[in-house]
Amino acid sequence: MSKIIVRGGKRLSGTVRVSGAKNAVLPILAATLLAKDGESVIHDVPYLDDVMTIQHVLSALGGKLTYDNGTMRISAAQLASFEAPYEWVRKMRASFLVMGPLLARLGRARISLPGGCAIGTRPIDQHLKGFEAMGAEIALGQGFIEARTDGKLRGAKIYLDFASVGATENIMMAAVLAEGTTTIENAAKEPEIVDLANYLNAMGAIVRGAGTGIIRIEGVDSLSGVAHTVIPDRVEAGTYMIAAAMTGGDVHIEGAIGDHLAPVISKLQEMGVAIAETDTGIRVTAAKKLKSVDVKTLPYPGFPTDMQSQMMALLMISEGTSIVTETVFENRFMHVEEFHKMNAHIKVDGRTAIVSGSAKLTGAKVTATDLRAGAALVCAALCADGESEITGIHHVDRGYVDITGKLAALGADILREDDAEAVQPLYVKVLEGVAAALEEAEPAIVAVRPQEPVKREKELPRIKAQPTWA
Ligand SMILES: CC(=O)N[C@H]1[C@@H](OP(=O)(O)OP(=O)(O)OC[C@H]2O[C@@H](n3ccc(=O)[nH]c3=O)[C@H](O)[C@@H]2O)O[C@H](CO)[C@@H](O)[C@@H]1O
Numbered sequence: 104m105s106k107i108i109v110r111g112g113k114r115l116s117g118t119v120r121v122s123g124a125k126n127a128v129l130p131i132l133a134a135t136l137l138a139k140d141g142e143s144v145i146h147d148v149p150y151l152d153d154v155m156t157i158q159h160v161l162s163a164l165g166g167k168l169t170y171d172n173g174t175m176r177i178s179a180a181q182l183a184s185f186e187a188p189y190e191w192v193r194k195m196r197a198s199f200l201v202m203g204p205l206l207a208r209l210g211r212a213r214i215s216l217p218g219g220c221a222i223g224t225r226p227i228d229q230h231l232k233g234f235e236a237m238g239a240e241i242a243l244g245q246g247f248i249e250a251r252t253d254g255k256l257r258g259a260k261i262y263l264d265f266a267s268v269g270a271t272e273n274i275m276m277a278a279v280l281a282e283g284t285t286t287i288e289n290a291a292k293e294p295e296i297v298d299l300a301n302y303l304n305a306m307g308a309i310v311r312g313a314g315t316g317i318i319r320i321e322g323v324d325s326l327s328g329v330a331h332t333v334i335p336d337r338v339e340a341g342t343y344m345i346a347a348a349m350t351g352g353d354v355h356i357e358g359a360i361g362d363h364l365a366p367v368i369s370k371l372q373e374m375g376v377a378i379a380e381t382d383t384g385i386r387v388t389a390a391k392k393l394k395s396v397d398v399k400t401l402p403y404p405g406f407p408t409d410m411q412s413q414m415m416a417l418l419m420i421s422e423g424t425s426i427v428t429e430t431v432f433e434n435r436f437m438h439v440e441e442f443h444k445m446n447a448h449i450k451v452d453g454r455t456a457i458v459s460g461s462a463k464l465t466g467a468k469v470t471a472t473d474l475r476a477g478a479a480l481v482c483a484a485l486c487a488d489g490e491s492e493i494t495g496i497h498h499v500d501r502g503y504v505d506i507t508g509k510l511a512a513l514g515a516d517i518l519r520e521d522d523a524e525a526v527q528p529l530y531v532k533v534l535e536g537v538a539a540a541l542e543e544a545e546p547a548i549v550a551v552r553p554q555e556p557v558k559r560e561k562e563l564p565r566i567k568a569q570p571t572w573a
């Protein structure tokens with residue numbers, strides 16, 4: 104079983120570079136299916152398990168892909184199938200994001216039902232409501248959802264009951280090739296929605312209002328592949344901000360965008376963490392004693408649910424009592440049980456957790472129950488007394504590029520142990536990819552694990568006089 108081993112107590116300092124955003128790259132890669140001609144060249148594609156999964160989905164649909172040193176090239180001129188295979192969709196919910204592009208391109212899509220994952224039931228009714236409003240017929244059966252249209256989708260006015268990120272993205276991607284205008288009301292406003300809209304517009308789409316609650320899309324006849332660089336991962340950046348704060352550290356997070364992190368920055372500042380914008384990122388400097396604050400997760404620009412567990416880790420060691428309210432997912436407190444093993448004091452009542460601060464954390468054997476829970480356990484272990492062993496790190500691999508290498512470069516006493524079972528399939532996958540590429544003499548999936556430059560600077564960059572978000 105793979106695990107991360109942390110010996111707590113080391114103060115973090117230096118520079119860490121943020122990778123491309125998982126939640127931006129997944130819809131963008133799905134959107135490459137919309138290009139009838141030309142090659143899509145996507146830069147800053149993070150080497151993550153979720154990216155490998157979507158790569159397999161695109162390939163099964165007929166996309167030709169290569170991935171080298173953070174750049175993925177995709178040609179989707181000839182789509183071979185409208186069915187996203189169960190074996191990949193079951194691994195990752197975001198695979199469902201190919202439904203919009205397939206409907207738009209082929210008028211038909213068949214995708215296995217993305218299972219509810221541990222953080223909540225996560226229905227897809229809002230995606231389907233949007234497709235139906237655009238004239239698609241939806242059928243469910245044998246674990247699959249099938250959507251089809253005779254001819255083109257038609258533009259429609261769609262009101263989302265909840266500002267769902269995935270539904271906004273899927274409907275946007277379906278609407279770009281529809282006949283007429285689509286309006287999405289109560290649309291999600293996340294930075295990843297804006298990144299997707301920018302990519303679609305560069306392909307030739309007409310998407311207006313992304314980043315606000317109303318998005319208007321004028322359908323066009325066809326779209327072409329273009330080059331695009333994915334935005335930096337705000338959740339990864341936020342996680343390193345918390346890690347720095349937990350160790351009383353001084354860390355420059357290169358590539359982090361202050362605007363995207365405004366709610367996290369504001370809460371950390373309330374707690375007493377010094378945060379400043381630099382020319383290339385955000386610098387976080389933390390004193391030993393921090394004050395507790397209350398946190399409520401909300402859709403953007405509210406406090407992100409994807410940062411709730413990491414924030415809770417910091418609140419456990421801050422002075423005072425905090426109330427953490429999770430409003431986005433109904434079951435996103437599973438990390439609490441694991442935190443208890445590290446001597447934290449937290450009471451959960453429904454969607455609220457009461458965190459008693461000033462805990463003296465102790466190292467323990469704990470399990471990551473989901474992606475961000477895993478990152479939060481790593482953060483807690485960094486300041487715990489003694490050694491922690493974190494298992495279940497396949498969750499962490501979905502969303503963090505080389506978390507152990509990046510934290511070690513900042514001075515953490517951390518290492519990863521992969522057992523033969525976990526490592527071997529990776530080599531086998533790469534070798535199979537190379538063999539397939541040679542055999543077909545066409546680009547197949549060739550994954551090369553890129554080395555992210557992990558910088559350790561003696562001198563931290565100078566701080567600008569005024570943070571831009573002030
Ligand atoms: C790949 C990706 O970008 N994942 C992010 C995306 O997930 P995802 O797109 O799945 O999240 P949504 O915004 O859709 O979900 C938010 C809430 O809406 C509910 N809902 C959603 C769709 C629907 O049709 N019906 C419905 O009831 C969900 O159950 C959940 O309670 O946004 C979440 C909320 O910021 C983040 O935590 C995830 O990291």
Ligand SMILES: C=C(OP(=O)(O)O)C(=O)O
Pocket residue numbers: 126196197220222409474475502
């Ligand atoms: C919940 C997350 O991702 P996903 O929607 O892919 O499960 C996350 O990134 O924290």
